[in-house]
Structure formats: structure tokens, C-alpha cells
Amino acid sequence: MQRTIGIIGGGQLGLMIAEQAHLLGARCVALDPSADAPAFRVCDDHIVAAFDDAAALEELCRRSDVVTYEFENVPGELLVDLERRYNIKQGFRPLFDSQDRLREKDNARANGLRTVEYAAADDEASLDAAVAKIGCPCVVKTRTLGYDGHGQVVVRGEADMERARALLPAPLIVEQFMPFDYEASAIVVADDEREICFPVGRNIHKDGILDLCIVPCADGGMAERIADESRAFMRRCGYRGILAIEYFVRGDEIYFNEMAPRPHNSGHYTIEGCTTNQFRELCRFLLGMPLEEPRLVAPTVMKNILGCDLGAAERIAEQRLPGVYVHIYGKSVCRPLRKMGHITFVGMTPERYSAEWPDKFAR
Numbered sequence: 047m048q049r050t051i052g053i054i055g056g057g058q059l060g061l062m063i064a065e066q067a068h069l070l071g072a073r074c075v076a077l078d079p080s081a082d083a084p085a086f087r088v089c090d091d092h093i094v095a096a097f098d099d100a101a102a103l104e105e106l107c108r109r110s111d112v113v114t115y116e117f118e119n120v121p122g123e124l125l126v127d128l129e130r131r132y133n134i135k136q137g138f139r140p141l142f143d144s145q146d147r148l149r150e151k152d153n154a155r156a157n158g159l160r161t162v163e164y165a166a167a168d169d170e171a172s173l174d175a176a177v178a179k180i181g182c183p184c185v186v187k188t189r190t191l192g193y194d195g196h197g198q199v200v201v202r203g204e205a206d207m208e209r210a211r212a213l214l215p216a217p218l219i220v221e222q223f224m225p226f227d228y229e230a231s232a233i234v235v236a237d238d239e240r241e242i243c244f245p246v247g248r249n250i251h252k253d254g255i256l257d258l259c260i261v262p263c264a265d266g267g268m269a270e271r272i273a274d275e276s277r278a279f280m281r282r283c284g285y286r287g288i289l290a291i292e293y294f295v296r297g298d299e300i301y302f303n304e305m306a307p308r309p310h311n312s313g314h315y316t317i318e319g320c321t322t323n324q325f326r327e328l329c330r331f332l333l334g335m336p337l338e339e340p341r342l343v344a345p346t347v348m349k350n351i352l353g354c355d356l357g358a359a360e361r362i363a364e365q366r367l368p369g370v371y372v373h374i375y376g377k378s379v380c381r382p383l384r385k386m387g388h389i390t391f392v393g394m395t396p397e398r399y400s401a402e403w404p405d406k407f408a409r
């Protein structure tokens with residue numbers, strides 16, 4: 047009988063989960079507060095409701111054989127309750143471990159990963175003490191609900207402290223500033239039998255938002271080391287399902303930065319750049335199918351398309367260039383810094399990308 051995957055969240059991640067679920071013969075139902083959520087165009091069924099609407103979440107579970115989430119801030123108490131009665135296959139734990147930056151870093155350390163030094167703060171006195179302990183430069187971040195660089199202040203001296211204090215009364219974490227060589231991310235999918243890891247990408251951000259993902263991430267053994275550490279972390283934590291882990295790389299040292307138990311923007315390249323992709327393997331896990339080990343098809347560059355570059359992306363799509371895959375998410379409201387799509391260039395090196403493409407985009 048055809049099975050139904052329930053997705054908490056109807057953004058572009060939900061849209062791409064649903065596309066891959068269909069290719070595997072499953073149906074999808076998504077829940078999102080926005081009536082024109084991108085995933086609704088592709089899903090077989092949907093529910094318009096807030097993420098803290100207990101009755102609506104329960105209805106989603108009732109209409110599904112297995113439930114996943116693409117939105118990270120689902121209230122824990124609701125999910126824990128539903129998990130007892132429905133098949134929320136990844137469970138709440140990886141989400142819980144990732145919802146607070148302090149807990150997340152404690153958990154990373156406890157399970158074998160290195161992090162930068164950090165300290166917690168929740169009022170002016172503890173903030174001053176934490177900054178003094180970690181030293182400048184440091185990064186002050188809200189512990190919960192931060193994304194794409196929101197809720198963060200780099201403190202280089204007293205002059206920046208006023209902006210850091212303005213983040214209070216939210217609970218904060220103060221992190222050592224890491225002058226990394228580059229940022230990298232690994233996406234792992236695990237079931238009871240095995241962990242698979244997608245080829246590790248090098249991530250380039252602009253204004254705190256992912257701009258490019260370059261794969262392979264580096265020469266030599268660094269990508270393999272990151273993949274090995276990520277698989278080992280997944281195993282030690284006992285997580286099942288999908289986990290994206292972001293790292294800072296400096297010299298031959300790898301520092302855990304953050305994680306998300308859902309498909310990740312840096313993994314969009316896997317759709318065309320790998321023999322299987324992050325959305326498909328998540329669906330295979332959810333449907334109880336054996337996981338497939340991914341292989342890189344060719345060097346790949348993924349470019350995020352924000353609102354300011356939507357016109358450029360549409361013009362590129364019209365050219366139908368070989369190896370150039372333009373994804374437009376169909377969001378009804380376009381804002382300059384909103385993620386509206388992405389382009390994957392398969393068979394593209396970073397050198398050739400830098401020579402041929404950046405001047406096509408505003409950002």
C-alpha cells in the first residue's frame with residue numbers, strides 16, 4: 047500500500063523532500079503556517095496551521111505513516127507527546143540537542159568532536175565575565191532561534207559590548223572567534239545498519255547567509271577526515287535519520303560549529319551532483335529502505351539564489367545550459383535576502399566558477 051510521509055514545515059526543504067518521496071512511490075502531507083508554502087505545490091495533502099498548534103500537528107501525524115520535520119523550532123513538549131503515539135522516526139532527541147547552542151556544543155564535545163572555547167551568559171554580569179574568560183575577539187550569540195547570522199555580534203573590544211548586551215535578556219553563548227581557513231559541512235544519514243555521508247562541501251557565506259557550496263571541499267584527506275568524524279559522531283549519539291553538521295577548518299584542525307537534524311542548504315548540490323541525494327536518502331530512511339552510499343558525479347558548485355538574484359537565475363534557466371540546474375522554489379513573496387532558489391553547476395571547479403559566473407549575479 048502507498049505510504050504517506052508527513053512533513054512538519056512546507057518550505058523549500060519540504061518541497062524537495064516531497065519531490066524525492068514521489069520518486070520512491072510515497073505520498074506527502076505537509077504542515078505549514080503559510081497558505082502558499084512552497085511544498086504545498088508538490089504535496090498530495092497539506093494542513094495550514096501554526097507550528098505550535100497541537101491539534102493540527104496531531105492531525106498531520108494521523109494522516110501520515112511516518113513523520114519528519116524540516117523546521118527546527120517545533121516546540122519540544124508537543125513533539126515528545128506525539129512521539130509516544132506516532133511514528134516520528136527521527137524522534138525529538140537530535141532536535142532537542144540542536145535547539146540550544148550551549149547544549150549543542152556540550153553534546154558535540156561529549157561525543158568526540160572538538161569545538162572552540164565557549165561560555166554561557168544570561169545577564170550583564172555573566173556576559174562581562176564570559177567575554178573576559180573567552181577573550182576578544184569573540185562571538186556573542188543567542189542560544190536559541192538564531193539563523194543565518196541573526197542574533198550574533200562579534201566583539202573585538204568594549205565598543206562592541208553595547209550591541210552584545212542588546213541581545214539580552216535572551217540566554218547567550220560567548221564563543222572564541224575562530225579565524226578559520228574555511229567552513230565545511232557534512233550530511234550524514236543513518237539507519238540501524240549503517241551511516242552514509244555525502245561528499246563534504248566547502249561553504250562560502252556572504253552577510254551570514256550561505257552563498258556557495260563547493261564540492262569536493264579540499265584536497266588531500268581533510269574531506270575524508272570530516273566524513274569519518276561525522277559518521278562516528280552520529281554513531282556515538284545514537285541518532286537515526288539525517289543530520290547536517292557544520293565545521294570550521296583551520297590548518298589540520300576541525301571544529302564543530304552547529305548541526306541540524308534535517309536536510310541542509312549546503313546539501314542541495316547532491317540532487318544533481320551525487321548518485322543519490324540528501325532528500326532521497328532521508329525518504330529511504332523514513333520508508334525503511336536500505337540506504338545507498340552516495341558518490342560525487344563530478345566537481346560541483348552550488349549557488350544560492352536570493353531575491354536580488356532571482357531575475358538573473360531565471361535568465362540562466364532560459365539558456366538551458368548543460369550541467370547547469372536552476373531550481374526556483376516558487377515563493378510568492380520575494381525579498382532581496384530571501385532564499386528563492388539555487389543553481390547547481392555540475393562539472394564545475396571553483397576556479398572556473400570564479401572566472402565565469404560571479405559577475406552574472408548582484409550578490
Ligand code: AMP
Nearest residue numbers: 162185194195221222223224251254304
Ligand atoms: P552560525 O549561526 O553559528 O552558523 O554562524 C553564522 C556564521 O558566522 C558562520 O557560518 C561563520 O561564518 C560565522 N561564525 C559563527 N561563529 C563563529 C566563530 N566562533 N568564529 C568565527 N566565525 C564564526
